[in-house]
Amino acid sequence: MIRQFLMAGSVLALLSGPSFAQDAAAPTAEATQAAVDEALKTFTGDSVVATADGHEIKLGDLALAFSGLNPQLSALSPDEVYAGLKDQIVTETLLAAAADKAKLGDEPETKRRLEAVRRATLAETYIAREIDNRLTDEAVKAEYDKEIGAAPVQEEVRASHILVETEEEAKAVVERLAKEDFAEVAKAESTDKGSGAEGGDLGWFTAEVMVPEFSEAAFKLEKGATSAPVKSQFGWHVIRLDDRREVEKPSLEQVGGFIRQRLAQKFAGEIIEELRGAAEVKDAEPQPPAAILRAQELFQK
Structure with missing residues (x-):
């Protein structure tokens, strides 16, 4: 709770600053990394960046706080985030010192x-x-x-179908396909309006994508061949195999x-x-009722 309060008063407050709206002179990632590499020749995690009533604020403390920031914040202006984190840790340090003095x-x-x-x-x-x-x-x-x-290598096929309600309708479709274009019959007769508008084209799919009856019939076909009527839970299909290939x-x-x-x-x-598995873990007896965890006295005394 304290950390949330401090963050609201420091780093999060930076969001209202004008530099976050636009930073036309922001350095490139390469320039920033070069500056970091150069600075690491001089500074370490133990480098003191501020003091608060004699308590040292170290660079490693800021880096640790930075690592826990929301990525959205950590991607913002480095100078502002650095200053905000330093201010946060100064405040935390002063509060902690006051708590020590009060023997909390x-x-x-x-x-x-x-x-x-x-x-x-x-x-x-x-x-x-x-x-x-x-x-x-x-x-x-x-x-x-x-x-x-x-x-094992998996195979996928590209197929088209014409879906109708009855076996008689499916047989009539097969007869028409001997003289008519598959795509045109699909557009006119298929109850699957999605694929029907595309001439029956279902695109590429692997066997497990379709219901078993449909996949079994489709994968048995030779390229360019059309199936006899196939029944599934959706109705009766007439399937044409357009192509097949191995899945990369x-x-x-x-x-x-x-x-x-x-x-x-x-x-x-x-x-x-x-x-x-290597430890000896034993429950003590007796065990209290689980609801006792609601009692704050347990951790306050």
């Missing part, structure tokens, strides 16, 4: 909150580091090879990000399972 750190509620932050921070840091150790390029490539590279597999570059996300989730689960 000795109160049970404060101790519990500080311990909760410490516990969560250590847990997040540990699992993130362990995931990074396992999430190598080799692991991503192996997952790609297993799930995509080694998967996505490259590692195309799906690498998705694979990394999925592996990260998988590794997180494995890490937690390993820790819990």
Whole structure:
């Protein structure tokens, strides 16, 4: 809550500044990165950028706060965001010093909150580091090879159809197609108005996209051939196979990000399972009723 209040009074307030509306002289990304690289030769995370009643505000503190900003804010004017974050941390430092002076750190509620932050921070840091150790390029490539590279080649077809309500109507359509153009009959007779307006064209699709009866008939056809009437839950179809081809597999570059996300989730689960499996976890007896968690006295005393 305090951090939200401080942000509202510092960085978020910058949104009303004129520099956010337009910045005609904004440096290019290359120039900005060059300036950062040069500055890193002089400054470190321990570099002091301000003091507040003798308490040091360090550059690493600003960088940590910046890393937690909403991306929309972090993409705005660097000078204004830097000044806003520095102002925020100065305010937090003065408030924390006042709390220390009032010995609020000795109160049970404060101790519990500080311990909760410490516990969560250590847990997040540990699992993130362990995931990074396992999430190598080799692991991503192996997952790609297993799930995509080694998967059988999939086929897709392009087909057109004419949909009618009865088998008799479908048989009459087949007879007409011996003398008339498929697209024209589809426009005139098909109850599927979407594809009918396109001459019956359904575009490219794989077998699982269509209902089984339709796919089975379509994929058995030779290119250019027309089926006998086929019944499905939608009515009776007369299908023409226009073309077929192999589905191109996505490259590692195309799906690498998705694979990394999925592996990260998988590794997180494995890490937690390993820790819990090796630990002795026992519930104490007796257990209180679950509703007792509503009692604020529990963390205030």
